[in-house]
Amino acid sequence: MNREMERVITISKSSIPSLDDILDNAWRDLNPTAQEVEENFSQALENLDKKATEIYLNYEREAIKKLALEWIKTQAKPIRKQMEQILAENQLEKFIQKASELFVEFGGLVQKLEKDLGNMRKARGGKTFEKIISRLLGLIEIEAVSPKGKLKRIDLVIPSIETALNTPDRAIFLTCKRTLRERWKQEVPQVRTNQRVYLLTIDDDLSESKADEINEKGLIAFVKDEIKEREGLRDKPWIRKFSDFPEELRRR
Numbered sequence: 001m002n003r004e005m006e007r008v009i010t011i012s013k014s015s016i017p018s019l020d021d022i023l024d025n026a027w028r029d030l031n032p033t034a035q036e037v038e039e040n041f042s043q044a045l046e047n048l049d050k051k052a053t054e055i056y057l058n059y060e061r062e063a064i065k066k067l068a069l070e071w072i073k074t075q076a077k078p079i080r081k082q083m084e085q086i087l088a089e090n091q092l093e094k095f096i097q098k099a100s101e102l103f104v105e106f107g108g109l110v111q112k113l114e115k116d117l118g119n120m121r122k123a124r125g126g127k128t129f130e131k132i133i134s135r136l137l138g139l140i141e142i143e144a145v146s147p148k149g150k151l152k153r154i155d156l157v158i159p160s161i162e163t164a165l166n167t168p169d170r171a172i173f174l175t176c177k178r179t180l181r182e183r184w185k186q187e188v189p190q191v192r193t194n195q196r197v198y199l200l201t202i203d204d205d206l207s208e209s210k211a212d213e214i215n216e217k218g219l220i221a222f223v224k225d226e227i228k229e230r231e232g233l234r235d236k237p238w239i240r241k242f243s244d245f246p247e248e249l250r251r252r
Contacts, residue, residue, distance in 0.1 A: 008109065009113050012066040015063050015066045019131070023131055030051055032048070040243055041246055056124065126177070137249070151164060152189060154189055155174055155175055172249060178202060188219060198219070200245075202223070211238075214239070227239075
């Protein structure tokens with residue numbers, strides 16, 4: 001792929017707003033209240049995640065339109081010249097062949113862009129999930145702070161980084177995994193004695209065996225309320241409902 005086509009793809013991807021801008025839009029659209037979050041943290045979390053995903057996917061579609069526009073801009077003159085010559089010669093088969101070649105070239109660009117967007121979506125999805133949790137907790141006056149790499153595989157700590165580092169037995173550690181993919185066990189922290197480490201996920205694909213693996217890692221997991229009510233998970237005390245999450249955090 002030449003530099004001009006790489007430039008076109010870069011321009012298209014840059015049309016997607018930042019993660020924070022998208023989350024701000026989702027927050028404004030739903031405008032959650034502290035009471036709603038206290039009463040049903042699970043639903044508030046799920047609603048914001050869905051809204052942010054919906055907004056992002058809309059921008060993805062716009063990015064593909066942007067790709068088409070930018071590609072046409074770069075190709076307009078040579079395409080017009082070639083097509084005018086072919087049409088003047090009244091060669092339908094040649095026109096079809098040339099048009100097909102152009103569509104294949106554009107299709108390759110779309111394929112490359114969609115691959116890049118898919119990677120962006122995965123990376124943004126996990127970070128958005130973490131930020132949503134932080135904002136919802138802030139709304140109900142529970143401060144969760146990002147340790148920014150100071151604590152391995154920990155996304156948020158309560159009440160402060162200082163407490164987490166100096167007196168970890170008095171802190172709460174949160175590891176946020178929107179989905180539990182195949183490598184999730186390598187991406188969660190090692191739980192030490194007297195530490196409270198919570199795994200937060202909205203993954204719908206939480207099997208009984210995966211729940212047992214969570215227990216083996218010494219973690220307590222908070223999941224969507226309806227997931228907790230499934231057969232095989234209902235009687236596992238380390239799998240808990242998100243709606244009980246705020247109350248759990250206040251038991252410091």
